[in-house]
Amino acid sequence: MSLYLKRAIDDIRQNRFLNLVTIVTIALSILIVSAFVLFFINTSDLMSAWKKGVRIMVYLKSSTPASEIPALQQQLAGMYGIEQVNYIPKEEALNLMKNQMKRQSSLLENLKENPLPDAFEIRMTSATQGWDRLEKIALQIENLPNVDEVEYGRRWIGRFTNVINLFTLAGYALGTLFFMAAVFFVANTIRLVLYSRRDEIEIMRLVGAEDQFIKAPFYIEGIIQGALGGAIGLVALFIAFLFISSSVQPVSGAQMLQVRFLPLPLLAGILVSGMIVGWLGCFVSLKQFFK
Amino acid sequence: MTESEAKNAIIRLFHVYRNYGTKNALVDVTLDIYKNEFLFISGPSGAGKTTLLKLLYFAEPASDGQILVDGMNLSRIPRKNVPFLRRIFGIVFQDYKLISTKTVYDNVALVLEAAGQNRRFIQKKVKSVLRTVGMEQRLHALPPSLSGGEQQRVAIARAVVGDPKIILADEPTGSLDADAAGFVFGLLKSFHTRGATVVIATHDRQLIQRSGGRVVHLNGGRLVETPAI
Numbered sequence: 376m377s378l379y380l381k382r383a384i385d386d387i388r389q390n391r392f393l394n395l396v397t398i399v400t401i402a403l404s405i406l407i408v409s410a411f412v413l414f415f416i417n418t419s420d421l422m423s424a425w426k427k428g429v430r431i432m433v434y435l436k437s438s439t440p441a442s443e444i445p446a447l448q449q450q451l452a453g454m455y456g457i458e459q460v461n462y463i464p465k466e467e468a469l470n471l472m473k474n475q476m477k478r479q480s481s482l483l484e485n486l487k488e489n490p491l492p493d494a495f496e497i498r499m500t501s502a503t504q505g506w507d508r509l510e511k512i513a514l515q516i517e518n519l520p521n522v523d524e525v526e527y528g529r530r531w532i533g534r535f536t537n538v539i540n541l542f543t544l545a546g547y548a549l550g551t552l553f554f555m556a557a558v559f560f561v562a563n564t565i566r567l568v569l570y571s572r573r574d575e576i577e578i579m580r581l582v583g584a585e586d587q588f589i590k591a592p593f594y595i596e597g598i599i600q601g602a603l604g605g606a607i608g609l610v611a612l613f614i615a616f617l618f619i620s621s622s623v624q625p626v627s628g629a630q631m632l633q634v635r636f637l638p639l640p641l642l643a644g645i646l647v648s649g650m651i652v653g654w655l656g657c658f659v660s661l662k663q664f665f666k
Numbered sequence: 667m668t669e670s671e672a673k674n675a676i677i678r679l680f681h682v683y684r685n686y687g688t689k690n691a692l693v694d695v696t697l698d699i700y701k702n703e704f705l706f707i708s709g710p711s712g713a714g715k716t717t718l719l720k721l722l723y724f725a726e727p728a729s730d731g732q733i734l735v736d737g738m739n740l741s742r743i744p745r746k747n748v749p750f751l752r753r754i755f756g757i758v759f760q761d762y763k764l765i766s767t768k769t770v771y772d773n774v775a776l777v778l779e780a781a782g783q784n785r786r787f788i789q790k791k792v793k794s795v796l797r798t799v800g801m802e803q804r805l806h807a808l809p810p811s812l813s814g815g816e817q818q819r820v821a822i823a824r825a826v827v828g829d830p831k832i833i834l835a836d837e838p839t840g841s842l843d844a845d846a847a848g849f850v851f852g853l854l855k856s857f858h859t860r861g862a863t864v865v866i867a868t869h870d871r872q873l874i875q876r877s878g879g880r881v882v883h884l885n886g887g888r889l890v891e892t893p894a895i
Contacts, residue, residue: 584780
C-alpha cells in the first residue's frame with residue numbers, strides 16, 4: 376500500500392498542472408453542490424420553525440348555539456394531529472383586537488354589535504407539520520357543522536414551500552451535472568497522464584506487472600484528487616458561510632433564523648463523495664486504456 | 667528428437683508463423699531451446715530475430731503454430747496469466763527500455779515490486795545485483811544521465827533481479843564499444859553459469875565466435891542451416 380501511495384504522490388508531483396486543474400474543478404463542483412445543500416438545510420430549519428408556529432383558526436357561524444360549542448371543542452381535540460384547542464369567544468377576540476390596535480382602538484368603541492365570530496385556536500402536533508397533512512386536517516374541520524371558515528396561512532406557506540421545492544430540484548439537477556463534469560475532468564486528467572506514461576506502463580507489463588499493480592496508484596491519485604478537491608471546496612464554503620452568516624444573524628434577531636453550517640456527518644459524506652468522484656474518473660479512463 | 671531431449675526443452679516452437687499483413691516475419695519456425703542452454707539466434711537485420719523473441723514473452727501472438735514455454739501453451743494462455751509468463755523471463759531489450767523518470771534503483775526494483783516482494787528483500791536484492799553489474803555507485807542516477815554501456819548494465823540487472831529461468835537478450839552489445847560489449851557478454855555468461863537459460867538475438871559474429879554456444883540462423887523469417895562461423 377505504501378508503495379502504491381508513494382507512486383501516486385510521485386505521479387501527482389510529476390503532473391502538477393493537470394492535477395491542479397482537476398482538484399480545482401472538483402473543489403468548484405463540491406462548493407456549488409454543498410452551497411445548495413447548505414441552503415436547503417437552513418431553509419428546511421426555517422420552514423420547520425415556522426410550521427411549529429402554525430396554528431389553525433376555526434371561525435364559527437354566528438348561529439352556533441353556545442350549548443354545542445363544548446361538544447365541537449371535544450370533537451376537534453379528538454382529531455388526529457391536533458395538540459391543543461383553545462376556545463376564543465367573540466368578546467375575548469374583540470378585547471384582543473382592541474389591545475393590538477392600541478391607539479386606533481377608539482374606532483371600535485362605537486360598534487353596536489361585536490362583528491367578530493366565536494373561534495377555536497388549534498395548535499398542531501409535530502407529526503402534522505407536513506404541508507399536505509395540515510391541508511387535509513383543515514379540510515376535515517371545514518366540513519364540520521357550525522364551522523364557517525378555517526384559516527392557516529396557506530398562501531404564503533404554500534408559496535414558500537414551492538420555492539424551496541424548486542431550489543431542491545435545481546440543487547439535484549446541478550449536483551448531478553457537476554458530479555458528471557467532475558468525473559469527466561478526473562477521467563481526462565488520468566487519461567492524459569496514462570498517455571504521457573504509456574511507455575512506462577508498457578515496460579511495467581513487459582517485466583511482469585499485473586494490471587492491478589499498474590492501476591492501483593492511479594486509483595489512489597484519483598482518490599487524493601477527490602479528497603483534496605472536496606476539502607478545498609468545503610473550506611471555501613465555510614469561509615463564504617462565515618461572511619454571510621455574520622450579516623444574516625443581526626438582522627434576524629429571532630432564534631427562528633439561526634443559520635448553521637453543514638453537520639459533521641454531512642461534511643464527511645461530501646468529502647467521501649469527492650473521493651468517489653476521483654475514483655470513478657480513474658475507473659472510466661483506466662477501463663478505456665486497459666481495454 | 668529423443669524423448670529426453672524433449673523433456674529437457676524449456677521452450678518449444680512448432681511450425682510457428684508470424685505475419686504482419688502480407689509480410690511474413692516468421693515462416694514455419696520449429697525450434698527447441700533446452701534448459702540451461704546458451705543459444706544464439708543470429709541473422710541479418712529484418713531476419714525475424716526480435717519478432718521471435720517477442721512471441722516468446724507474448725508481446726505479440728503467433729499467427730499460426732504452437733509455442734510452449736516452461737509447459738505453458740501460449741496459444742491458450744489467459745490474459746491474466748501473461749504477467750506470470752513474463753516473470754519466467756528476464757528480458758534485455760535492444761533499446762534498454764529503462765524508465766527515464768525513475769532512478770537506476772527504482773528501475774531494477776520494479777520487477778520485484780511487481781512480483782509482490784517485501785521492501786527489505788527488494789533493497790537487499792537490488793543492491794546485490796547492481797553490485798554484480800558494477801552499478802552500485804549509480805543507484806540514484808536517472809537513465810538519461812548514464813552512458814550506453816551503463817544503461818545496458820542496468821537493463822541486465824533488471825533482467826536478472828527476479829532470478830528468471832530464461833534470459834532473453836535482443837542485440838545486447840549492438841550499440842556498445844568492444845570493452846563494454848565484452849563486459850556485458852561476461853555478465854550474461856555468468857548468469858548462464860548460475861543456471862539460467864540464455865537466448866541472445868544478435869548479428870554480432872565476434873560475440874558468437876567467443877561464446878561456444880549453439881547458434882540458430884534466421885533468414886527472411888525462416889530457420890536455416892547453421893552457417894559455419
